Amino acid sequence: MKNRSSTINIIKRLSLAFSLAIACIPPLTYGMFSYQYLQGSLVTEAEINSRLVTEIINSNPDLWEYETLRLEGILSRRPGSGEKEIRQVVDLQGKIIAESKDTLSPPLIMRSHLIMDSGVEVGRIEIIRSLKQFLLNLGIFCAVGLALGLGIMALISLPIRSLQQAEKELLQSYKLQEETSRLGRVGGWEINIETGEGHMTNEVYRIHELSPDDKMNLADGINFYSESSRPVIEKAIQRAIEENESYDLELEIITAKGNSRNVRAIGIPDLENQRLYGFFQDITEKKKFQETQLRSSQLAALGEVAAGVAHEINNPINGIINYAQLLINRNDENDRSNQILERIMKEGNRIANIVHNLLNFARKDRDEVTSFNLMDIIVEPLNLNAQFFKKDGIHTEVEIPEDLPEISGNKMKLEQVVLNLLSNARNALNNKFPEPSNEKFLVIDAKSTSNQNGGSVQLRIKDSGCGIPKEDLDKIFNPFFTTKEAGVGTGLGLSVSHDILENHGATISIDSQVNKFTQAIITFPVKAK
Ligand SMILES: Nc1ncnc2c1ncn2[C@@H]1O[C@H](COP(=O)(O)OP(=O)(O)OP(=O)(O)O)[C@@H](O)[C@H]1O
């Protein structure tokens, strides 16, 4: 592309020089010849006149200066062209002896010739003409030259302009091709089958993380394929060359910088011309996207299966728990089988819990947003725990004012948060007091604040359990942080709760003193009415 523009520039300069030369020819030719003729004719006239004057001098030596009339007679004899002139005879001191004079306008040109008397210089004859006509003509020739030069330049510039236009269009299409190649991560190549040498577009080099100056041939290209892809491409190229078969493959290359890339490699043989043409595309992003889509559709399918399975398990497991409870109720307090039955209930509850979570996960309305009272997200989790609290001897106090403003969000998810906090509190209380105790307290209260932007509703869940050591306080929201025994807790309760609240524009903070209390405070935003 560069060479092309420099050639066009040279042609442009040459055509300018040529036009200039053509423009100079008419005035220069006219000027040179006309001026020489003017000078020559003046000199000849002066010589002729000096010869005639010399005759007068010879016939009348010493007194020739008084022959004014005869001299003037000689001077007034004009050549045929009848051009206006001043002719004058001057003595050695420059005094005019005789003259014949037309009116001339400057600029003027003068030529003179000596007058001799027996070999001695006695005066001069001078002839003067105007240069006006000459300059006028020269001007006309300059104009003619200029017109000629401009005409030629216009003629030459026509093909130059179309050349430039073609070059511009070529450049534009080259840029467009480069840009689309870059955006689509698509390159092309052409290889001579006999030599293995060829040409590749810049994008092919970019995909390989190479510079176009690195110059790659067929063998180099094959070497960039990963261990598993290399035999595949080698075989495909061999078949293309030997059996005239095209190929279209999705393979892996390892770039010059060691990065793995998924590529689509297409090869089309042209055996008549001993050429192999190719298309080369980086499909790494596309592949990733396809994989994520596949994963999310698998997850969705899993969700549906989970919902079905959960439903099926829910009923029998509740039956098992209820029958175990029935048996305990029937047995004596000290019956040894009670322990086993309690274990059955405990494990059964664990299964019910898992199933419950599974159902929650699969429920279609899990993104539904509504407005409700704070109490609506507390009742259900409390009911679910009521049995346990009673059994563990936990005293529960709930003080939620009735006139609290409504909050909005996904009820099910917020219930899950409260359920997590109640379960943590129960765990902490049982930790500190393994037996029922009057000091086993769980307090749930709330208050609201308001300002011109709406204000907030604050929910507090406080327990008098084992508390959280200072060094653990900033870790409790980390996923998988748990102090529960292995297999008991996942350590996900608080981190999931934190995420849910964040998505509702709400915040959670936890404050604690070891062996005294732990309180979680959730602040919900309330919109102005
Ligand atoms: N009310 C609390 N009193 C004392 N420690 C708490 C309390 N709430 C949370 N913690 C501490 O924070 C840790 C993390 O809590 P989180 O709810 O995230 O997970 P987990 O309760 O251990 O497991 P999971 O929620 O899966 O049962 C707990 O293991 C516990 O050490």
Ligand SMILES: [Mg+2]
């Ligand atoms: Mg928990």
